[in-house]
Amino acid sequence: MTETTVPADNSSARLRRRSQKKGALLFVRDVLVIFLVALLVSFLIKTFLVRSFFIPSGSMEQTLQIDDRILVNELVPSVVGLERGDVVVFRDPGGWLPPTAEKDQPPLVAAVDWVLSAVGLSASDSDDHLIKRVIGLPGDHVVCCNTLGQMSVNGVPLNEPYITLPAGVTNVSKDAFDVTVPANSLWVMGDNRYNSKDSRYNREQPGNGFVPIDNVVGRAFVISWPSAHWGWLDNHPSVFAGIRDPEAS
Known part of the structure; x- marks a missing residue:
């Protein structure tokens, strides 16, 4: 074998x-x-911690441009308190935004967008939120305008370098107002003062133009895209440095 x-x-x-x-x-x-x-x-x-949004309108020009992407610190205001001058993203208090139709996306695109949104790389709900600058905190007395066209908070006039005004215009607001911010609320305004539907122009809405602090998603702290616009978002503390809190006024 x-x-x-x-x-x-x-x-x-x-x-x-x-x-x-x-x-x-x-x-x-x-x-x-x-x-x-x-x-x-x-x-x-x-x-x-951090969430991404895109800018859908020109109400914050020139600080923010349409389609800029921003990163938002979600520890504000739950852990870190709000300050005057903060640029904040908040949910519509009611009636500030027109109704929007739901986007009809192909299933694959919708699935990808959902995943990107889940990890904070997409902001599919940006159209349902607003972004403005905090001018008045609870108890603040906000008035506009004095003889120089300035707005004041608790009697202190503001010199605002971040705002955009039409050529030849000196008043920082087209319409005068005199308000006291209620508890747990904010008075917010866009930097593009003559093209922003902010607290001034929502006085007939349920919240009388004030934004509940509970509606604040967070404070925008950086422009992340496009790279040419990259930069930190300043809350300009020097503008509000001389303002005393209402209890101390």
């Missing part, structure tokens, strides 16, 4: 192929784990 022997190199080749296959599976597993962990971390960051 003749014995048949299997060449050793065939056995080695099978072992190498098996090892390579196992290595490839481990690599795919590791990639999936890393992706899922990154997705979870991004979701937690978006939910509790």
Whole structure:
């Protein structure tokens, strides 16, 4: 009888192929784990720390341009308090925005947009939010305008370098107003003063033009896109430095 022997190199080749296959599976597993962990971390960051929005209108020009993307610190105001001059994103208090039709997207595009929104890289609900600058905190007395066209808070006139006015115009508001901000609310205005439907022009709405602090999503702190507009968003503390709190007025 003749014995048949299997060449050793065939056995080695099978072992190498098996090892390579196992290595490839481990690599795919590791990639999936890393992706899922990154997705979870991004979701937690978006939910509790930082969120992205895009700018749909020109009400904050020239500070913010249409289609700029911003990052919003969601620790404000729940952990970090609001300050006058902060640029904040907030949910519509009611009647500030016109009704918007739901976008009809292909299923694949909608799924991708949902994932990007979940991790904070997309802002599909930007059209349902507004962004303005905080001028008055609870209890503040906000008046416009004095003989120089300035607005004042608690009797202190403001010199506002961030606002945009039409050529030849000196009054920082087209319409005069005299308001005291109620508790747990804000008086907000756009930097593009003659093209912003802000607190001044929502006095007939349910909140009388004031924004509940509970509606604030967070404080915008940086322009993230486009790269040519990248920069930190200043709340101009020097503008509001001389204002005393209402209790101390």
